[in-house]
Every structure is written in structure tokens, then in C-alpha cells.
Amino acid sequence: MRTQVVIIGSGPSGLMLGAxxxxxxxxxxxxxxxDRxxxxGRIRxxxxxxxxxxxxxRIGAGERMHREGLLHDGFSLSFSGRRHRIALKELTGTSVMVYGQTELTRDLMDHREQSGAKTIYNAGNVTPHEFDGEKPYVTYERDGVTxxxxxxxxxxxxxxxxxSRSAVQGKGLQTYEKVYPFGWLGVLADVPPVHHELIYANHARGFALCSQRSPTRSRYYVQVPLTDKVEEWSDDAFWDEIRRRVPEDVAQSMVTGPSIEKSIAPLRSFVAEPLRFGRLFLVxxxxxxxxxxxxxxxxLAASDVHYLFAGLEEFYGEKSKAGIDAYSARALRRIWKAERFSWSMTMLMHRFPDDGEFGQKVQEAELDYLASSVPAQTAMAENYVGLPY
Structure with missing residues (x-):
């Protein structure tokens, strides 16, 4: 079997690139x-x-997204008994859209099936080979056959x-990582959102986030120690905890119900460099x-796809390697800016067990400054809505 580009992985980035x-x-x-x-079934x-x-x-797969997605012109930060709104549209002229990654993936899968492009599911032992040379290939096993x-x-x-990243170990790969000393306990429930925009809460008991997937489905999170187990958290215990961490008016209006998914996700910042190894690209x-x-x-996965597609389109259309040669540097420039923003938001909104009272006071001062400074809010808004490609 032969093709021009093998894409390993059929999540959003692989499907976007393929389309x-x-x-x-x-x-x-x-x-x-x-399989599909x-x-x-993964909640993202x-x-x-x-x-x-x-x-x-651009792909032509956005119709349902525009019909069902929720445009958000801002979000709120809750801290020290107050709530401050970051007016994204007013500060940047741009909004964000709330649309579940699962639904976006479904749209991309349906689009691919309709196009007739080939996807191979349930492939075992997928391995890239010879990507340092001119003739790379990928092997996989299915039904006992390679x-x-x-x-x-x-x-x-x-x-x-x-x-893919396993295949480039020992080939000049360098990694940078920060592991945070807590996780997010997340609950998905078929209850109306407590607010029409997201609320990020900084509280003495830890971080909380009120978010949503639709007008009838909500996603909530609370910061928990890494030692916590999801089975230790009943639904009632979760609802009690998040109501302690959000403003009183929000807690009083929160509609609770049985969870349809509950999980604890550890938090980390991680970057691999470079993102290109011969004819293999990390995305x-x-x-x-x-x-x-x-x-x-x-x-960030979408911006990687943007840069890689531009390079491949240039290679096949103009017989130029300039775009693929520049892929890693272009993508990493944007990646590190997003890593910085995600790290800064994490540091700003979470309680760190080793920071003590001084660290808490500095955090509170930073939030107070942010609430009083339009330039600081604008910088946050510009990063939140996404820096240009």
C-alpha cells in the first residue's frame, strides 16, 4: 500500500490535517x-x-459547530469574594466558541467518511520507519498480519x-516539563450551566471552574491533591465542594444532578523539541x-496542523521544502507563548501547597492588579482568544 502522507492518530489534529x-x-x-x-467516548x-x-x-466541516456552538464574549475571574469579567470581545474584537471536542471530532469523522478518504482503525503495533531518509514507511498489525x-x-x-515521539527518542529530541502538585476533578452532568460564560475561581480551598458544553450540559472542575481517587468523591461531595469555592450567588443558583462522567486529570506543562525528524513530524x-x-x-494542535499543512501544500504544489523546513520553528514559537500563558493562568488561579501565606498574598495582589488594569486585562484576553497564526 502507498500514499503521500500517513497520519498516525485519528483525533482532531489527525482528522483536521487529513481533511x-x-x-x-x-x-x-x-x-x-x-476504533471510532x-x-x-473520550471527554475533552x-x-x-x-x-x-x-x-x-476551511475544511467544510463547521456547519453543526456554528449551529450548536456557543459564542462567548468574555469570562469571569472570582477571587477574594468578588467577581471580575474579562471582556474578550470588547478588549480584542474577538470571541471564543464553546463546542465540545467530542462533537468536533464527530464532525471531522463524518466529513472524512463522506469524502471517501481511508482510515484504518484497530491497528496494532503501529511503527514509523526510515523517516530519516527519502522513503519512510509505517507498519501495523491487524488480524495477526503485518x-x-x-x-x-x-x-x-x-x-x-x-x-511517533517514542520513535525519535535518542535522535536529538529534547524535552521540557513541569508537573503541578495537584489535579482537576471534573464532573460532566446534564444540568443547565450556572452562568452563560465560564467562571474561573481562586479560593482558599483551591481552584474551581464552572464551564459548559451546551445549554443543558455542564462541566465543572475542582482542584484536588494528586493523592485523591475519583471513587472517593461522591456526586454530593463534589457539588458541596464546588459550591464552597464559587461566589455565593453562583452557588445558590447552581443546579446539581447525577454525573455522567467523573475523572481526575493531573496537570503538566510539556514541550518536545524539535517537532521535525526528517520526514516525520510531531503534531x-x-x-x-x-x-x-x-x-x-x-x-495548539490546530495551529500545528495549520503550519504543517502549509508546508506540505507548498511541497506538493510548488516543489519547495521551505515550509516543511520551517514547520518546527514556526509551531514552537506559538507553542511556547501558549505554554507561558497556560502556566501563568495555572499559577494565578490555583493554591500551591508550598507557597504559604506570602505566596497567597502575592497571588491576591496580582488578581487585584489585573482587575484594575485595562492593559493587563487586554494582554490576558489576547492570549485567551488565541494569538494569530
């Missing part, structure tokens, strides 16, 4: 170790920057634990992870 390539007449095959239902983030929205429109796909390029869109979570505080994970 853009197909639209430009560049043949591609997507391969994944699991497994991928659609739901805030889209204008760049990700634009990619969905298969091979020859190609020009390999796009590793296979996440943090995928085979999305394969190359970087951000804490969810700044809503950048999916959006």
Missing part, C-alpha cells in the same frame, strides 16, 4: 490503534479559538503516549501538553 490534505488533492491515510467509538475540552474555528470552516504503508511523509498526531499532544487552565490544548 486539509484531501481538499488540496494530497493523498493520505489515517491509522489508529483504537473509543475515540468518541471545549473552548475553540478563532483559528480552530477557521480551520473547521501490513506496510509506504509514503513521502509521516505526521505523528498520536498523542502523548503514541509511537499536537505528541509534541506538547498544556495544563487546561488556559484552554489551549486542542487549539
Amino acid at each position: 486539509l490534505l484531501s481538499k488540496s488533492g494530497i493523498d493520505n491515510i489515517i491509522i489508529d490503534r483504537v 467509538d473509543y475515540i468518541l 475540552a471545549g473552548v475553540l479559538e478563532v483559528g480552530a474555528i477557521g480551520l473547521m470552516d 501490513h506496510r504503508i509506504d509514503c513521502d511523509f509521516i505526521a505523528g498526531c498520536d498523542g502523548y503516549h503514541g509511537p 499536537g499532544d505528541a509534541g506538547h501538553i498544556v495544563p487546561p487552565t488556559g484552554a489551549k490544548g486542542l487549539n
Whole structure:
């Protein structure tokens, strides 16, 4: 079997890249170790920057997103018994959209199926080969048989634990990582959101976030120690805790109900450099992870796709290697800015167990300054809605 680009991973980044390539007449095959239902069963983030929205429109898969997605012109920061709104649209001229990653992935999968492009699910032992040379290929196993796909390029869109980054270990890969001393306990429930915009809460008991997926489905989070186990948290205990951490008027109006998903996610910042190894490219979570505080994970994957697609389109259309040669540097420049913003939001809104009273006072002073400074709010808003590609 042969194609021009093999894409390992059928999450949003792999599907976006595949759709853009197909639209430009560049043949591609997507391969994944699991099946469609497994991928659609994963609960992920739901805030889209204008760049990700634009990619969905360019692909031609954005109709349902525009129909069901919720435009947000701002969000609130809660601290020291007060609430301050960051007016995104007013400060930047741009909004964000709340649309669940699962739904976006479903739209991209449906679009790919309708296009007739090939996706191979349930592929075992997926391995990239010979990507340092001119003739890379990918092997995989299915039903006890080993298969091979020859190609020009390999796009590793296979996440943090995928085979693509594993394949470049020892080939000049350098990694940078910060692990945070807490996690997010998240609950998804079919209850109306407590507010029409997101509320980020800094509280003495720890961080909390009130978010949403639709007018009838809400997503809530509280900061918890890494030693906590999800089975130790009943629904009632969760609702009691989050109501302690949000403003009183928010707590009183919060509608509670049984959770349909509950999990604890550890927080980390991670970047791999470079993102290109010969004819293999790392894309999305394969190359970087951000804490969810700044809503950048999916959006960074989309910007990676933008840069890589531009390079591949230039290679096939103009016979130029300039774009693929520049991919890593271009993507990393934006990645590090988003990493900085996600780190700063995490440091600002969470309580760190070793910071003590001095650290808490500095945090409170920073929030107070932010609430009183339009330039500081503008900087936060510019990063939140997404820096330009």
C-alpha cells in the first residue's frame, strides 16, 4: 500500500490535517490503534479559538459547530469574594466558541467518511520507519498480519503516549516539563450551566471552574491533591465542594444532578523539541501538553496542523521544502507563548501547597492588579482568544 502522507492518530489534529490534505488533492491515510467509538467516548475540552474555528470552516466541516456552538464574549475571574469579567470581545474584537471536542471530532469523522478518504482503525503495533531518509514507511498489525504503508511523509498526531515521539527518542529530541502538585476533578452532568460564560475561581480551598458544553450540559472542575481517587468523591461531595469555592450567588443558583462522567486529570506543562525528524513530524499532544487552565490544548494542535499543512501544500504544489523546513520553528514559537500563558493562568488561579501565606498574598495582589488594569486585562484576553497564526 502507498500514499503521500500517513497520519498516525485519528483525533482532531489527525482528522483536521487529513481533511486539509484531501481538499488540496494530497493523498493520505489515517491509522489508529483504537476504533471510532473509543475515540468518541473520550471527554475533552471545549473552548475553540478563532483559528480552530477557521480551520473547521476551511475544511467544510463547521456547519453543526456554528449551529450548536456557543459564542462567548468574555469570562469571569472570582477571587477574594468578588467577581471580575474579562471582556474578550470588547478588549480584542474577538470571541471564543464553546463546542465540545467530542462533537468536533464527530464532525471531522463524518466529513472524512463522506469524502471517501481511508482510515484504518484497530491497528496494532503501529511503527514509523526510515523517516530519516527519502522513503519512510509505517507498519501495523491487524488480524495477526503485518501490513506496510509506504509514503513521502509521516505526521505523528498520536498523542502523548503514541509511537511517533517514542520513535525519535535518542535522535536529538529534547524535552521540557513541569508537573503541578495537584489535579482537576471534573464532573460532566446534564444540568443547565450556572452562568452563560465560564467562571474561573481562586479560593482558599483551591481552584474551581464552572464551564459548559451546551445549554443543558455542564462541566465543572475542582482542584484536588494528586493523592485523591475519583471513587472517593461522591456526586454530593463534589457539588458541596464546588459550591464552597464559587461566589455565593453562583452557588445558590447552581443546579446539581447525577454525573455522567467523573475523572481526575493531573496537570503538566510539556514541550518536545524539535517537532521535525526528517520526514516525520510531531503534531499536537505528541509534541506538547498544556495544563487546561488556559484552554489551549486542542487549539495548539490546530495551529500545528495549520503550519504543517502549509508546508506540505507548498511541497506538493510548488516543489519547495521551505515550509516543511520551517514547520518546527514556526509551531514552537506559538507553542511556547501558549505554554507561558497556560502556566501563568495555572499559577494565578490555583493554591500551591508550598507557597504559604506570602505566596497567597502575592497571588491576591496580582488578581487585584489585573482587575484594575485595562492593559493587563487586554494582554490576558489576547492570549485567551488565541494569538494569530
